Amino acid sequence: MIISLSWLDILLAALPLLLLIALLAYMRLGVSRQLLTGVLRTLVQLSLVGAVLTAVFANENPLWTIGFSMVMISAGTYEITRRQTRKFLAGWSVALSLIGLLSAAVLSTGYALMVVLDVDPWWKPQYAIPLLGMILGNTMNGVSLGLNTLTNGVWLQRAVIESRLALGQSAQEAVKDIKRDCLRNALTPIMNSLAVCGVVSLPGMMTGQILAGSDPQVAARYQMMIMYLIGTGCAAGCLVTVSLASHRLFDKRDRLRLDRLALK
């Protein structure tokens, strides 16, 4: 028996948080407005997504699935670009973010649908869209962190990088240390999740599945698959974006080209 949630239940669930927000506002601690916006965004976005997904699931059509995926990837690209403190000029921030998310989507979601789950047809929206959503959300955070670490690191360490170039190192040798930091930063959240899931925390997807009535062992296996796919998506997306971005920061003569970044 699954307890179905009414809108009143949702209001009840939000009540303690709303009271805390009121308290924070009363104490003038400054975060209340942002928190409240977040609460409202969750309400609006998830309601909309619920309604749209119902429609997409009802019309089993690959164009709908692909169209919806494109909307998700575009939103992720926009979010990564928005979070950059030093953007690449001439649309390169958008291009680099997009290609990272696309490679994560194809490599990880595509692989899961066609090989691991062997869904028939592979684009079946009940599988494709939730999987893509989980993977994109995590990859987006990784790519955004990785790109930020790269551009800020290179900006702050330009003197070191140019010294290394002057000593005859190639561009990629000269940024090797920064690239390593980027990938470590970008992949830390997923490495932490992989290390502690099930011990410190029960992952959200697994919890949801159990609450919705699944056998915990089935839920656990789904969670394992999801974790590995998220790892694949994150690692692939970050690797692609950070590698391409590190090439974009230099020209053919191995010169550091910070003029390709916008000023803060």
Added chain:
Amino acid sequence: MPTKSLIVKNLVYGGFGPVSFGLHAGDCIGIFGESGCGKTRLLRSIADLDPHQGTVSLNDKDSLSMSAPHWRRRVAFLPSESQWWCDRVAGHFALPPEESDFNSLGLKPEMLQAEVSHLSSGEKQRLALLRTLKNSPAVLLLDEITAHLDFERAQLIERKIAELQSQQNLAVVWVSHNLEQLKRVCSKILYMKQGGTIVKKEIIK
């Protein structure tokens, strides 16, 4: 008359120039001018660290005919403030320098094991010179490398450079604010004005 080793022809860089001059192997040429006239950018462009127009060649080979890293090992730029990226000095040397190289600059081989942050700016600057010399460059582009050093330390570096000129035929372009120093070490001084053009040449020796 030997042929010129380094030839800079109509170099235009970031709104500066055009600059043209040549340099024989074993020769040292000074560049003097007020701050902001483009001296550092000139050296950086010769080392191909900045985009530029015009040509730079070494022994009749255009800089573009070789890979940028290879060019920069032959035509080595040394900035006014040395940069370090490993904790210890040794991490910056693929092969340790000879003991005599350390001695000639008043340094000790034990310094290889030192932490970079424990060294004085004078020690760092001399170690940076050693590091660059390990690439056996044909031309050194020195950007105010003794600006932060006292007179004695500066002279150690001047003597080492003079020795390399006579023993290894090293060519040197030396940018400095210190006209006295340039008159000591160079055979010719180019005076640069705002905008990066050379307005006067002075033969010293």
